[in-house]
Amino acid sequence: MSEKTIALVTGANKGIGQEIAAGLGALGWSVGIGARDEKRGETAVEKLRAAGVDAFGVPLDVTDDTSVAAAVALIEERAGRLDVLVNNAGVTGGLPQEPTLVDPATVRTAVETNVIGVIRVTNAMLPLLRRSASPRIVNMSSTVGSLTRQSTPGAETGPISAAYAPSKTFLNAVTVQYAKELSDTNILINAGCPGYCATDLNGFRGVRTPEQGAAIAIRLATLPDDGPTGGFFDDAGVVPW
Secondary structure, three states: OOOOOEEEEOOOOOHHHHHHHHHHHOOOOEEEEEEOOHHHHHHHHHHHHHOOOEEEEEEOOOOOHHHHHHHHHHHHHHOOOOOEEEEOOOOOOOOOOOOOOOOHHHHHHHHHHHHHHHHHHHHHHHHHHOOOOOOEEEEEOOHHHOHHHHOOOOOOOOOOOOOHHHHHHHHHHHHHHHHHHOOOOOOEEEEEOOOOEOOHHHOOOOOEOHHHHHHHHHHHHOOOOOOOOOOEEEOOEEOOO
């Protein structure tokens, strides 16, 4: 088994995911770069290695059982365990997202990646995580998934969304259920919001950098053993459900 801390970041070939990988790599960790597009993943690995990160490619489509199983086998062979899983891969689903106009297929696309993909990857990686002394799972969510904020008049929650925002609400709920089931283990699982970052997910309209967005994931990935589990956080602290 590798002596280094081993992490896997899904959707890590660009944007926030790549910055999360860079931040974890700066700690001296070995970081798997999960990417649906193998060529883009290889390019990201080369970039991270040039910056001194111990990065390795993990071809990974979170919506595909065979791809996820192959990723598990790759990490098993390389390291024998997994210390940290960051479920970062996400999609908006497409437009329009107004509930009276949305195509059900748009909702299905968002949930398939943002929720079911997280469940698929997490469950597949759990045997490797259980071999870690201090396993951590970080689910990258968004404050637009906060029902408290969505139902507060005047709160800034982005555009009306019947696919992306509810998929993050769903992810938050699933995170709580994982925490309840895993409460008698040493696995800590939390949801984190990176803030409104300039990435291709929003046409680079965000006001924060991907590096700033990565900070919450790095913090939750490095929680002490007595740290929180089943929580929802951003840089300012606890986010209301």
